[in-house]
Amino acid sequence: MAMDSVDQKWSTAEREIMEATYRAMLEHGYPGLSISRIAEQFDKSKASIYYHYDSKDELLVSFLDFVVDQFKTNFAEEIDEDPSSALNTVIERLVPLQMNDEEFQGRIVLIELRSQATRNEAFREKFTEINELLVTSICEIIERGIEDGTFRDVEAARVAEHIVATVNGSTIDRVTTNREVAPAAVRLSLSSYIDSELKSCQ
Amino acid sequence: MAMDSVDQKWSTAEREIMEATYRAMLEHGYPGLSISRIAEQFDKSKASIYYHYDSKDELLVSFLDFVVDQFKTNFAEEIDEDPSSALNTVIERLVPLQMNDEEFQGRIVLIELRSQATRNEAFREKFTEINELLVTSICEIIERGIEDGTFRDVEAARVAEHIVATVNGSTIDRVTTNREVAPAAVRLSLSSYIDSELKSCQ
Incomplete structure (x- = not known):
């Protein structure tokens, strides 16, 4: 159920950005996070990230939404x-x-x-x-x-x-x-x- | 007892710096903290702070020591x-x-x-x-x-x-x-x- 809601809510491109954000944070920590470093994680340009999110802060709020959905998936299990x-x-x-x-x-x-x-x-x-x-x-x-x-x-x-x-x-x-x-x-x-x-x- | 240990351990100048650091953090938050802003809090120059502490990080480790001593005082009561x-x-x-x-x-x-x-x-x-x-x-x-x-x-x-x-x-x-x-x-x-x-x- 929750997994479906993740699938419905997040496009493939958005999910890729979220997963790249997570990997960039694992590698550089929050203080070292930048859109460039997120782009490095999945062979996309910075522009392709800015197409979906206006700023790093907007992206991170979306990332926290993604975390909420992951929690829902885990609890549904x-x-x-x-x-x-x-x-x-x-x-x-x-x-x-x-x-x-x-x-x-x-x-x-x-x-x-x-x-x-x-x-x-x-x-x-x-x-x-x-x-x-x-x-x-x-x-x-x-x-x-x-x-x-x-x-x-x-x-x-x-x-x-x-x-x-x-x-x-x-x-x-x-x-x-x-x-x-x-x-x-x-x-x-x-x-x-x-x-x-x-x-x-x- | 704990209060005595605070008094013994911290010189007047050091205590003033610690209290100014706390006030500066209350006002500007950790992200906005700088030696200049600490100096603003108690009419001293940046140099007088650098006389006691080599860097902001060293000062903040000392500040956490001060917090530990404050906790001890509170518990002793x-x-x-x-x-x-x-x-x-x-x-x-x-x-x-x-x-x-x-x-x-x-x-x-x-x-x-x-x-x-x-x-x-x-x-x-x-x-x-x-x-x-x-x-x-x-x-x-x-x-x-x-x-x-x-x-x-x-x-x-x-x-x-x-x-x-x-x-x-x-x-x-x-x-x-x-x-x-x-x-x-x-x-x-x-x-x-x-x-x-x-x-x-x-």
């Missing part, structure tokens, strides 16, 4: 599982114990873009969407679990907010500090949180 | 309270329900600096220190609570990691999105987490 394992899968993806270099660089790029959202309203709206999407998706899994009796009758939105805050805090910690044990500690503590908040004590 | 209210006070300070404009801008500046830590090893070491300090301080409060019977015999370090991740995720959400209800939801969920993890079920 869990939808058929039972609530408890769906929640575990989501958390495993958001706080992986191991990351390869590209996954790690990808999170760095997202943090760099997010930091721009402090002063750029268009970026801010996109990160609002990303966090809303994460909270809503996790909330829906919890609500399904409450309905089918897997989880206790908690306030699903509050628990979802907590999980998303913890996950985002853990990601920031991972890409901006040398505290290598922290992700494992947070994964354990999130499991324990889910057990005690959603499953136990009754 | 809780030290005499009972564990349960000490933990509440710390969380109230880290996730305030209301912030004035200066407090909000201060968090934006910290996120901007933190984003630099993805690619700057000296910054990264300072943010490692800041997160270690938060985790250790909260861990100590929990351990005191376990000792005096306020809290259950939990793994204090894991609970402290969880609280710090949640707090940091909540701060990022606040300064990079328009989700105004999120801080209140996270405060509620943290209280609930502390109750169920540290206080209940036995």
Whole structure:
């Protein structure tokens, strides 16, 4: 479903530009990003990028839209599982114990873009969407679990907010500090949180 | 104690430079920060800043050291309270329900600096220190609570990691999105987490 919406929404040319933007950011970081460097990634001229986007900022807002659609695709993949394992899968993806270099660089790029959202309203709206999407998706899994009796009758939105805050805090910690044990500690503590908040004590 | 260590460690001139740096960042943001703009904040010449610091980067690493010392001072102020209210006070300070404009801008500046830590090893070491300090301080409060019977015999370090991740995720959400209800939801969920993890079920 979500994959269809990516396919419908993005032309082949736009998708190529988005993927080239991502590769350019992985290679040069946000501070080193330019339209020239994006063009270098896929054998197109700068003019062909400017045909679709007026400025680097407009392109990057589109890129964040693309990220939102990718998130939707990733979340859609869990939808058929039972609530408890769906929640575990989501958390495993958001706080992986191991990351390869590209996954790690990808999170760095997202943090760099997010930091721009402090002063750029268009970026801010996109990160609002990303966090809303994460909270809503996790909330829906919890609500399904409450309905089918897997989880206790908690306030699903509050628990979802907590999980998303913890996950985002853990990601920031991972890409901006040398505290290598922290992700494992947070994964354990999130499991324990889910057990005690959603499953136990009754 | 911590206040003394700030006083001992920082000369009057250095403290003035640090405070001017903070004011300059509040006014211009990290991207607009320059030695000239720092000098504008306190009627000193650029040369007087270069007398203490060779470059903007060296000055900013020192600034992060200053932030670490400020954190120490703030945490030292809780030290005499009972564990349960000490933990509440710390969380109230880290996730305030209301912030004035200066407090909000201060968090934006910290996120901007933190984003630099993805690619700057000296910054990264300072943010490692800041997160270690938060985790250790909260861990100590929990351990005191376990000792005096306020809290259950939990793994204090894991609970402290969880609280710090949640707090940091909540701060990022606040300064990079328009989700105004999120801080209140996270405060509620943290209280609930502390109750169920540290206080209940036995």
